[in-house]
Amino acid sequence: MLRYFFIGFSLLVLLIVSITGFRGWKSKRPPIEIFPDMVRQAKYKAQSESDFYADDRSARQHVPGTVPLGYSSPQVYQPDGPHHDASSAGDVMGDAGPYGHIEFSASPDYVATGRIGNQWGTGIPFEVTAATMKRGRERYNINCAVCHGAVGMGNGIVSKYGLNGIANQQQQRIRDMADxxxxxxxxxxxxxxxxxxSTIQVPDRWAIIAYLRALQRAEHATLQDLPEDIAKQYQKPSIDNKLPANLQ
Ligand code: HEC
Structure with a gap:
């Protein structure tokens, strides 16, 4: 019995000493860290010095010939001006005035946020051409179709592997949603x-939306969407068709 008392008592003393005993002590040694949580990391902070490189800078220049994401070759990459590469996002917008060269822009305007004031705006902020749609289809198929499926039904390949709740973009709620x-x-x-x-450039995001709208429209097409002469071939007689007044 007494043995348990001594064990309990010494544990209690240990506990009290460990909580209160060393308070107020000063030490130059780093504290013992049980879970450092990556507070200190072997990395350079932005703009810091480095002895490792001859120029003492930790920030490095681009390797000559580096091609930014979204561009296809260094020849067409001109950092300060419009560029003319049919396969890059800039071409989707053409040289559309101030928006000719925005890539990953984080400007606060509609083009880069989708907002007008404190509301969602709607509409593609540049002229939608066949090139836009082509680019949109390509980018949609690369980035979105894996989950949302080729026509946006939410049944892409990823949905077969356990990601639940992928939105069906053909539902009315998303058809009504502002661009x-x-x-x-x-x-x-x-x-x-x-x-x-960080992976889809601003013009490409709009091109994807234009393509997504086309998918929605195609999925919900009615006879009225067809040119009249083609629509006629599909017109079925229906009891709803009222007879002209003179035949009633
Ligand atoms: C990794 C799978 C995945 C990919 C890839 C993906 N999505 Fe989604 N998306 C989801 C899931 C899951 C949801 C449902 C999110 C929720 O509301 O819980 C969703 C929801 C949405 C919605 C509806 C949002 C809302 O407000 O309800 C839109 C629109 C959408 N995605 C567009 C896109 C577009 C465009 C792309 C391609 C650029 C894309 N998604 C790529 C998984 C994905």
Whole structure:
């Protein structure tokens, strides 16, 4: 019995000493860290010095010939001006005035946020051409179809491997959604969908939206969407068709 008392008592003393005993002590030694949580990391902070490199800078210059994401070759990459590479995002917008060269822009305007004031805006902020749609289809198929499926039904290949709740983009709610809100979802993601702010350029996000709208329109097409002469071939007789007044 007494043995247990001594064990308990010494544990109690140890506990009290460990909590209160060393308070107020000063030490130059680093504290014992049980879970350092990556507080200190072997990395350079921005703009810091480095003895490792001959020029004492930790920030390095681009390797000559580096091609930024979204460009296809260094020849067409001109950092300060419009460029003319049919396969890059800039071409989707053409040299559209102030928006000719925005790539990953984070400016606060509609083009880069989808917002007008404190509301979602709607509409593609540049002329939509066949090249835009082609680019949009390509980017959609690369980036979105894996989850959302080729026509946006939410049944892409990833849905077969356990990612639940992929939005069906053909549903009325998303058909009614402002383009700006979709832009925001592409940029920042939503719940289990990750954002594409650093991987899809701004013009490409709009091109994807233009293509997505085409998918929605195609899926919900009616006879009225066809040219009249073609629509006629598909017109079925229907009891709803009222007879002309003189035949009634
Ligand atoms: C890794 C799978 C995945 C990819 C890739 C993906 N999405 Fe999604 N997306 C989701 C999921 C999951 C949701 C449902 C998120 C929620 O509301 O819980 C979603 C939701 C959405 C919504 C509806 C958002 C809302 O407000 O309800 C839109 C629009 C959308 N995605 C567009 C896109 C576009 C455009 C792309 C390509 C750039 C894309 N997604 C790529 C998984 C994905």
């Amino acid at each position: 700006g809100e979709i832009f925001n979802t592409i940029t920042w993601g939503k719940n289990s969908m990750m954002g594409y702010a």
